[in-house]
Amino acid sequence: MSESELNQRQVFSPSSLNALLKGMFEQTMPMLWIEGEISNLRATSSPHWYFSVKDATAELRCVMFRHRNQLLRFKPVNGDQVLIRGKVTLYEARGDLQLLIEHMEPQGIGALMRKLEVMKQKLALEGLFDASRKRPLPRFPKRLAVITSAQGAAWHDVRTVLARRYPLLEVDLLPSLVQGAEAPASVLRALRYANAGDYDLVLITRGGGSIEDLFAFNDEGLVRAIAASRLPVLAAIGHEIDLTLAELAADLRAATPSAAAELLAPDCQDLTQRLDELAQRMSESLQRQVRQQHLQLQVALTALRAQHPERLLHQWQQRLQALTEAMQASMAAAQSARGRNVDRLGQRLQAASPEPRVQRYSATLQRLHDSLQTQMEGVVGANQHRLGMLGAKLHALSPLATLDRGYALTWQGAAIVTDPTTLQPGDALRVQWARGDAQVAVQSVDIKSS
Structure with a gap:
């Protein structure tokens, strides 16, 4: 080979080749969506996640740095089917191909979110989310319908804030399911009831939860009913980062149930x-x-x-x-x-202050306590008197009381002798007095004629 041909060779070191390949991957490859199963995810002291995503025939090394994995609302484990978005890169030190993860979600959630986005665009084109159709809330409402779970923390938070800020407002709970397959129909029934009643506005609310928990408030029928509501609707679903179609269709959205209560009522x-x-x-x-x-x-x-x-x-x-x-x-x-x-x-x-009612209930409780104590003392006294009388009667009927008066009992074995005709000379007997007994023998038996 000639010297000119040798001079035309482009020779790479491992590090320079890896750097070149890394640049090619990162500059030419777009962000990719990949489905697969998580494997080789191990707990380490590092805040970053290192794992693999695999299918039936291949696997790909992945890394998700701390500033990204902290944004996830779930923690993946080995065996999870996930949908990930990332960029292909090369780890230069070892020449390993890997995926730099920007986002991850459970595989089923991805399909769910895509379906939600299609519905959102459809309803937006119909004008259900337009700002022009939003109505202002009444400045001084008289009667409020709250649609939420009776057992949830949201109902407690709303009542607490309203009682402090505006106790003149009459608040009615219209209990409904707030998650699950039956929740949209339950909320819809409560909304129809509120629109048929004498209310000034409606609050639809629940506390935070997973995407699946909140998905009931993305139901198309419920969203359309909120948009068509006769009454102004204030919605506060989940936390501030959660946004459902029901909130987009409502006249006003609040970040939390407590924030909703602050918005709908003035401060006294x-x-x-x-x-x-x-x-x-x-x-x-x-x-x-x-x-x-x-x-x-x-x-x-x-x-x-x-x-x-x-x-x-x-x-x-x-x-x-x-x-x-x-x-x-x-x-x-x-x-x-x-x-x-x-x-x-x-x-x-x-x-509106609860203090008079507390005082009345305290007085009633004291009267009941005094009455119960008096009745118990009467019952105990009567029972003690009756017990004394019964004891006296029992003592009077006791054979031992008879012995105290000088009488004696005659025993033959374990039986009391009541008929002398059952005795024979020489029988061994035991005579019992009140203060002792004696062993005797029968010498003769005299039978008295009746």
């Missing part, structure tokens, strides 16, 4: 502060009007005094007095009305 403390501010502004406005009128009257009075017309001066003075009295009366009436409004709101807030 804010309302009280607002009333105080309005009352202060009204008072200041009335005072400004009085001062302006008084100034105008003073100017007119000065002009009249300059002309010395006593009659006109007297009339202006009377008019000034009348206007002043009218303004004072108006201010007093306005302040009185404001005071009555504040007192009425205070009474309504006081009526």
Whole structure:
């Protein structure tokens, strides 16, 4: 081989070839979706995941770094069928082909999400999610229908927040299933009931869960019913990162059940502060009007005094007095009305307080306790008296009481002798007294004629 041919050779080292191949893979290969079974996933001290994805005839090494695997809502194990998205690369140190994972989901979830995306696009084209059809929530609702599970934490959170912020609101629970195959029909029935009732708005809510748990709120029939609801609908499904089609169709979405309760009702403390501010502004406005009128009257009075017309001066003075009295009366009436409004709101807030009911229940409990104790003492006393009488009767009937009076019992073996005709001379007997007994023998038997 000639020297020129040798000079034309392009010779690679293992590291340079691996670097070249890595660049080719990463620059030319797009992001890929791959289905397969997880294997060789081992627990290590590293926060990164190293494993393989395989099918019946081949496998591919994979790595998923910490900043990506922390975003997953499930933890894979060996044997899981998954759908992964990643980029083909080369680990230069060993020349191993591997897949750099960006996203992973259970294989069934992927199909589910694709189906959901198709439905989402379909409903969006029909305008069900348009902002133009969203209605504002009532500013001061009187009656609220809450559609959720009676056993869930969402119902507890909503009640707690509303009781603190706006106890004047009447809240009704319309219990329904919130997950599973029967959940869409259950929620739909509750929504129809609410639309037929005397409610101001509807809250549909539940706590967080997996994609499967929340999928009931992607049901097409339920989404259409929410969009067609007569009443404004506020939806709070799962956590902030969860977004269902029901929330897109609702008039307003909240990140959590507690946040929904904050949105749908005003804060009584804010309302009280607002009333105080309005009352202060009204008072200041009335005072400004009085001062302006008084100034105008003073100017007119000065002009009249300059002309010395006593009659006109007297009339202006009377008019000034009348206007002043009218303004004072108006201010007093306005302040009185404001005071009555504040007192009425205070009474309504006081009526909503649970303290009187707690006191009534405590008093009732004390009365029941005292009554029970009295009855128990009477029953115990009566039983003790009856026991004493029965004891006395039993003692009177006892054979031992008879022995105490000087009588004796005669035993032949284990039986008491009641008939002397059963005895024979020489029989061994035992005579029992109250304070002891004696062994005797029969010498003779005398039978008395009756």
